Amino acid sequence: MxxxxxxxxxxxxxxxxxxxxxxxxxxxxxxxxxxxxxxxxxxxxxxxxxxxxxxxxxxxxxxxxxxxxxxxxEISTERAKEIVADFKEVLETNDRLLPGGYLYMSDIMGNPSLMNDIGELIATMYKDEEIDAVVTIATKGISLANAVARKLNAPVAIIRKDNKVTEGSTVSVNYVSGSTRKIETMVLSKRTLKEGSSVLVVDDFLRAGGSISGVMNLMEEFSAKIVGVSVLVEAKEVANRKFKDYTSLLKVSDIDEYNQSFVVEEGNCIQYIESNN
Amino acid sequence: MxxxxxxxxxxxxxxxxxxxxxxxxxxxxxxxxxxxxxxxxxxxxxxxxxxxxxxxxxxxxxxxxxxxxxxxxEISTERAKEIVADFKEVLETNDRLLPGGYLYMSDIMGNPSLMNDIGELIATMYKDEEIDAVVTIATKGISLANAVARKLNAPVAIIRKDNKVTEGSTVSVNYVSGSTRKIETMVLSKRTLKEGSSVLVVDDFLRAGGSISGVMNLMEEFSAKIVGVSVLVEAKEVANRKFKDYTSLLKVSDIDEYNQSFVVEEGNCIQYIESNN
CATH class of the missing domain: 1.10.10.10 (Winged helix-like DNA-binding domain superfamily/Winged helix DNA-binding domain)
Structure with missing residues (x-):
């Protein structure tokens, strides 16, 4: 033919x-x-x-x-702005506020078309980095990690909070959850990540940063180099975050449980893309 | 222009x-x-x-x-056969057998290009069904659910084994794990799945079928209609599986921990595609 x-x-x-x-x-x-x-x-x-x-x-x-x-x-800055605006609109919808000031985001993580767009955006941000693996924390970060990894054609390594029989031998670290101040454990299967890999860390929500700090410690155990940390949403009013170098798509602040209201602003991702071009 | x-x-x-x-x-x-x-x-x-x-x-x-x-x-049967053969080759690699006869599969679930191909295959199998959501069980099934849902352009609903503060109000059922005979709980956020949805259930591994039976009970609570159940790998030698109607890509049998060997065969997915064309 x-x-x-x-x-x-x-x-x-x-x-x-x-x-x-x-x-x-x-x-x-x-x-x-x-x-x-x-x-x-x-x-x-x-x-x-x-x-x-x-x-x-x-x-x-x-x-x-x-x-x-x-x-x-590699999307254009214009397209990146559209994606952030679409995401902002979705995040701003009513009834997202849960008791304790948490945001319901499972519908967002479970929206494959939005995740695909956001995956392209995050892949564009880190386009000049060598990335051997995308690392995230179970359960919420997985869908985002999949979307980013698909665009980068890199494997996903999922850190768990429990030790499962199907993971083989594992490495674990303890960390202090920034919000609850409780000591928790995170675990990564040894064979999921090669020693000395360059990794991009992604997650759905960044509050005090306790779990991302835990990821950083765990990555040291794998002699891994973190080339970037990117989150969908960060809580704006956090005084003592344990690390400064990350990107976010959106920032939330002024969470008012009583009036069911909160403020959403653009994070630093567009700035990051613009400064890299 | x-x-x-x-x-x-x-x-x-x-x-x-x-x-x-x-x-x-x-x-x-x-x-x-x-x-x-x-x-x-x-x-x-x-x-x-x-x-x-x-x-x-x-x-x-x-x-x-x-x-x-x-x-x-909608891929051709020929292409579907290639995907199953590629997957078989990956599953057959050495060192996959863990203590207790479990198979290590995290590298497979974390391979976005393989997941994408398998997502196309499963979407092709259920192409004539109306599917409102793809349902899976955390943690292992999520990457597969994302890949299938991306092709179907349907949302993903993730069933968890713990109740998280970020899920809002939930519905839960107890089930008996087929392998361990322990009673466990599974939980789905109410707003993740609309009442009366038609759902496709996907998971990584099917052993006795205890958790899929649990999913079926949970779906009843949502008045959901299950249009299909599809798993990557099924254990072949299970006598009393609680349900019969499912598709699988591969079957494993003769798991021999001592000699680190097992047998992999094609599941019924190709047959399913051929009978639907």
Whole structure:
């Protein structure tokens, strides 16, 4: 079967979008379409041009025997602003405030289309970092970690608060929960994360930062390097957070349980993207 | 800016692939490209043709005022076989057997590219069902549920074994764990799942089926209709499983802890796809 250029473009675009951050040998498409390399290169030039002009991502070409092309999702600042605005609108909806001033966010974490968009945003923020794994804490962070890891094409390592028989041997650390001041334990399966990995830590909510500090200690046990910490929402009015270097999509403050109200502002993620461009 | 057909095809393809199971009004593309509806329709015809010929999915057109096009991921049986074979190869690797005859699978659940493929496979199996939510049990099932839900464009509802302050009011049921015979509790936040939803239940591993039976009881409390149960791996030699109607990608048997060996076979998922076509 002979493919026309239009058909090749459709196939190649869907293939690239389905394989983010994965090196695809040019020969894969050459064989698929039984076409000269020069035609395939011209197809890629067209795709690259649309992806870059429309803020979808970049396509990088690696030359040589082991070479090929890689699609890196990388959204425009404009698109990032839209995503943050959409997320803000969802977070601001009524009835989200729970007893104790906690925010109900399970609907957000369970919204695959929103998670996908946010995954692209966070992947864009850390696009210039080498990331070997995305690390998160069970249960709430998992959906976010999956979304980010999918775009980075990196494995997910899930830290648990209990020790399960299905994890094999584990490393654990104790930490002080910043909100409750209780001592808790977190556990990571040894084989989930290679020694010396570069990791991106993501989580749903940042309050006092006790659990993220725990993650940092646990990462030391794995000789891992933390290249970034990114959270969906941070509580704004926290005086003594244990670390300063993180990104957030949104900030909440003035939580008033009695009147069921709170204030949502943009976090530093847009600033972070702008300063990296 | 004027887009050529080739450029429109690239943009539209990536947009459709990024918005599975979402109705996109034709006017979205008409406005985006400032083009006549007839040109856009011709573009869609080309994309549809490639998607269907290459086992990527179908594109359905809905006529009328609220109409548009929807991309349904739907892989070919051939592709489904490849995915199962890839998964089998990964599961068969050494050192997966843990004390007690458990299988280490965290690397599999944490592999976003494999999860994405498996998500497409499971979405293909249940393509003709109306699915309002994908339900799973924390922690292990979450990554699978996310991958399936992304393709179905449905929300994820996560059942937990503990009651968290961030979940709001919950419904809980007790169940007997089939393997350990212990009585355990599972909990679902009330607002995570609408009353009367049609749900697809997914999980990583099916042993005696105690937890899936628990999920079934919990779904009754939500007046939910279970349209399917799908697991990555089932233990083959279980005599009295509490339910029969489920799909699996792989079956394991002859687990021999002493010799660190076990046998992996294909589950019934390919059969299921073939009988539905």
């Amino acid at each position: 002979k493919y026309k250029r239009s058909e090749r473009l459709v196939f190649m675009t869907q293939y690239l979008v389905s394989h983010p951050n994965e090196l695809i040998p040019l020969t894969y498409f050459v064989d698929q379409f039984n076409q000269a390399k020069s035609s395939i290169s011209e197809d890629i030039r067209i795709i690259k041009h649309v992806f870059e002009d429309d803020g979808i991502g970049t396509i990088r070409t690696t030359a040589g025997a082991g070479g090929g092309i890689t699609y890196h999702p | 004027k887009y050529k057909r080739s450029e429109r095809l690239v943009f539209m393809t990536q947009y459709l692939v990024s918005h599975p199971n979402e109705l996109i009004p034709l006017t979205y593309f008409v406005d985006q490209f400032n083009q006549a509806k007839s040109s856009i329709s011709e573009d869609i015809r080309i994309i549809k043709h490639v998607f269907e010929d290459d086992g990527i999915g179908t594109i359905r057109t809905t006529a009328g005022a609220g109409g548009g096009i929807t991309y349904h991921p």
